[in-house]
């Protein structure tokens with residue numbers, strides 16, 4: 001009976017327009033497309049232009065239809081320090097009607113069926129209303145860990161119980177953030193400060209806090225919640241989450257799922273039209289020379305340093321990091337994207353005497369093919385901001401981490417990576433060159449701690465591969481999701 005109701009599915013994917021959302025959504029699109037779902041990927045006009053300019057941008061995505069909607073930002077908005085907030089508000093204000101119009105115009109063209117579902121990422125919950133208007137169900141790919149999602153869901157309760165916003169600045173440093181929180185179902189006891197950066201707000205209106213909690217809670221209006229994690233990694237928190245969200249699809253690590261999908265289609269002799277699967281979509285030009293540099297380094301000897309696509313370091317933090325890395329004596333590859341340093345600066349902000357000091361054992365790139373870098377045999381450790389994509393990519397590569405979280409769910413990812421999964425150690429919030437050097441030394445060295453982390457990293461790498469291989473939990477969950485998309489009735 002059920003099978004008779006199945007029909008061609010056409011998913012319109014719309015991520016919040018930043019790398020951390022675009023990349024996992026794109027990977028989900030690749031996985032759906034490989035299983036026969038028609039995919040239309042919607043970028044903002046601004047990002048689409050950028051992607052067309054970078055070699056890695058739209059490479060090999062021939063099987064997709066790409067469409068665009070305006071983001072409504074002025075050039076002044078794009079340069080403003082609060083550009084992400086402006087982008088969020090602008091999309092929410094003006095992007096619904098263009099999305100609806102776009103979906104309606106996509107129907108029954110060139111043998112492609114009309115849009116049958118909308119898949120959005122976090123932070124664009126207004127698209128749930130757009131989906132309703134179009135008359136199709138919506139699914140949310142929330143790009144964090146399950147523990148990150150649950151922590152975000154509980155922000156409302158933390159606010160109502162008076163834990164946050166903080167009374168004044170002294171609460172940031174007086175130990176208050178160490179307050180134990182042991183009442184979140186599915187979570188081990190954690191520190192208040194581990195739950196999310198948003199508990200650190202001093203803003204009585206707590207704009208960011210409210211946006212996060214509202215966005216997370218609005219997922220309850222979607223037909224299903226898709227997470228880039230796997231069952232064995234976060235079993236307790238997933239079990240607790242399913243009491244609130246009955247339809248949770250755990251299909252990660254996405255990068256591993258793509259690799260598994262490409263290798264099984266090539267083994268079966270089937271052809272996947274959408275490229276190599278490896279790598280994400282690049283808003284910055286990838287520096288191919290860094291991989292050539294890695295090729296010349298001994299196995300396991302290189303620390304990869306990257307803080308993702310959004311983090312901004314003060315000059316002081318940059319200097320402590322740089323001199324800590326110099327003092328550690330290890331080889332390192334550092335991705336310093338334009339805008340990583342306050343004042344819209346990049347690698348040009350690195351001190352010249354530092355570059356002279358580390359010459360021969362350091363490579364500075366603007367942007368790397370991170371998945372390939374992490375999986376390169378020369379890479380033995382990752383100094384990361386604990387963004388969830390980076391964390392899952394590192395887990396899949398079996399590379400232990402030194403974590404320096406600073407925003408949103410990065411704190412809880414770091415907490416789990418250090419204490420639940422045993423694959424990481426944590427740097428103090430206030431960076432010092434001495435601590436950077438000491439922790440990097442521990443991570444890249446040969447002591448008991450490093451050996452333990454490597455053992456755990458190898459274990460989780462295997463678990464990630466097993467989850468995404470045919471018959472694994474993520475593989476099966478993806479099949480269920482595809483079935484659900486096909487069955488979904490407007």
Ligand code: UDP
Pocket residue numbers: 019020021023280306307308309310311335366367368369370371386387388389390391393
């Ligand atoms: N990334 C990359 N090259 C770089 C730095 C980062 O490809 O030089 C990618 C990385 O592989 C990951 C994404 O950018 O997929 C960053 O996402 P994450 O969730 O870790 O952090 P965010 O950017 O959201 O803070």
